[in-house]
Amino acid sequence: MIPLRDSLRPRTAPFINWILIAxxxxxxxxxxMLPPGELNEVFYTLGLIPSNVSHLIFSGSPLDVSMxxxxxxxxxxxxxxxxxxxxxxxxxxxxNVEDRLGHLRYLFFYLAAxxxxxxxxxxxxxxxxxxxxGASGAVAGVLGAYFVTFPRARVLTLIPIxxxxxxxxxxxxxxxxxxFVLQIFNGTxxxxxxxxxxxWWAHVGGFLAGIVLxxxxxxxxxxxxxxxxx
Numbered sequence: 478m479i480p481l482r483d484s485l486r487p488r489t490a491p492f493i494n495w496i497l498i499a500x501x502x503x504x505x506x507x508x509x510m511l512p513p514g515e516l517n518e519v520f521y522t523l524g525l526i527p528s529n530v531s532h533l534i535f536s537g538s539p540l541d542v543s544m545x546x547x548x549x550x551x552x553x554x555x556x557x558x559x560x561x562x563x564x565x566x567x568x569x570x571x572x573n574v575e576d577r578l579g580h581l582r583y584l585f586f587y588l589a590a591x592x593x594x595x596x597x598x599x600x601x602x603x604x605x606x607x608x609x610x611g612a613s614g615a616v617a618g619v620l621g622a623y624f625v626t627f628p629r630a631r632v633l634t635l636i637p638i639x640x641x642x643x644x645x646x647x648x649x650x651x652x653x654x655x656x657f658v659l660q661i662f663n664g665t666x667x668x669x670x671x672x673x674x675x676x677w678w679a680h681v682g683g684f685l686a687g688i689v690l691x692x693x694x695x696x697x698x699x700x701x702x703x704x705x706x707x
Contacts, residue, residue: 478656479635480569483649485627491572493580497587498564498571501612504552505560524608525550525595531603551591553610563612569632570623571616574691577626582694590618590686597682601668609676614683617660621687624653626695657684 508516525546554560575583594614623630630649635642664677 481633483569484631485573487572487576489576491575493584494571494575505554520608523549524610526608527599527603527605530599547592547595550610551612551615563616566616571619574619574622578694586690587615590683591615593686594679594683598676598679601678614679617680617683618687620653621684622691625688626691
């Protein structure tokens, strides 16, 4: 399912969301300009390597460099599909979450959800030497916040059916619930196997973090407005 737009329009300009999207795209463009060897070095330097974090925890060393990697890893992506899918979801759902939280709290929310998502992935595979990269955990946090804050919104969705495509309007609560169940299913299937290219448990952890954070940072009652029609 590919979201095209939602039925809600933000009441304020979501400029933090725009900046996050622009920064992610800019960094990715810089990535693809690098030779493969240098790009791989960037991933291992600025990405978050679970085994490094686990080693620091078990050895009792301070989490200095790895803590920085929790942030830098969010702004790296492994390919066009990776970055464009993350930015599409952020574009569709992030503006209203920023509208609800306010600009600075939204930025804190985004980074915090991404960190929790990375922690969830590390817990699922603590000795992996494959760097965690991507905004997926942070974006999943945005989806979790949207799920509980705007349950009556609707999402215009592109659905591929074999070789055909159809566009339908789906309640946001159903769209996001199906998305979350799929992450749990894939995450469970990946346990105990070879390293997966997708950090499914980062998605799950980020989504749940988004639910908790929006209730903590939002303070006001949960918004239930359905928004204007498409």
